[in-house]
């Protein structure tokens with residue numbers, strides 16, 4: 528029995544600005560945080576990033592929280608293990624729910640790194656260094672507002688701009704950004720909003736010299752992505768379609784992608800994300816780390832993964848102040864003058880988790896100690 532306590536917090540954090548994708552807009556994010564404590568008193572933190580609705584993923588914060596409390600945390604407490612890989616093996620009994628599993632697994636990885644007095648980056652095949660910060664810009668009501676935000680983010684120093692697109696907001700806004708800002712590193716993300724019938728739109732986007740086009744078609748349609756990949760020269764990047772290392776290998780064998788957006792929450796853990804990066808490097812697949820509007824806790828793992836040698840493009844990892852008025856870690860994540868974020872050279876996450884703030888902000892809290900059940 529190495530884990531003696533698990534705390535789960537539910538918060539709602541208001542975004543500084545509404546973030547709109549082809550799924551719809553969000554103004555605030557439900558945030559679920561997991562804290563594990565081992566018998567010596569050391570702790571570890573993880574984040575559950577499921578959204579309010581089943582749009583990006585079938586997971587929603589309410590259902591994932593229920594699965595976490597009712598099935599995943601009991602599995603952890605019954606075994607008492609504090610080994611992340613052992614935990615994932617046990618948790619594989621639970622079908623699906625990668626986001627819920629990731630929250631606990633991250634906490635165990637943080638704990639393990641703290642006990643070993645090494646940064647989480649080192650556990651995940653990376654090292655303390657600078658990682659390239661990009662920014663993901665939501666769908667705007669009009670092109671003028673989009674241009675204003677792109678200008679703001681470039682002025683702040685972001686190294687790459689990603690624009691969300693959807694039918695009716697694609698070729699025109701992208702060409703307008705190109706025209707206004709010249710040859711900046713630029714890419715688009717459709718979150719699966721198109722179908723193979725929209726080929727013409729992608730032939731137009733293909734002329735815009737984009738770094739990549741992310742998830743143009745439905746998450747379960749590798750074949751359509753393969754057809755598009757043959758027709759255009761812009762690399763196809765997959766996000767929602769790649770839920771496992773096996774999906775990545777199949778997508779690569781089919782020729783459905785050249786680049787993968789790696790998100791720990793989508794693949795079921797930071798150790799799985801690390802494995803995916805190892806394979807990407809081996810197969811020559813381009814890779815970068817994506818985000819789910821994480822707080823400073825989840826962000827620490829994104830930053831750590833971004834220092835893996837497979838990462839070959841700028842990441843969707845922005846500074847805390849791009850999302851929140853006040854983050855829940857200290858110091859908050861900031862951009863260097865080089866448009867990068869520094870991977871901390873400190874044990875664990877490398878930032879202090881502000882437990883008092885979290886306690887004050889939390890709407891609900893559950894604690895499970897050895898011997899008690901959720």
Ligand code: OSB
Nearest residue numbers: 583663766817818819820821843
């Ligand atoms: O598709 O990459 C995505 C946010 C929520 C859900 C899906 C996506 C995103 C982003 C934001 O693009 C990236 C970030 O955290 O800055």
Ligand code: MG
Nearest residue numbers: 716741742766
């Ligand atoms: Mg995406």
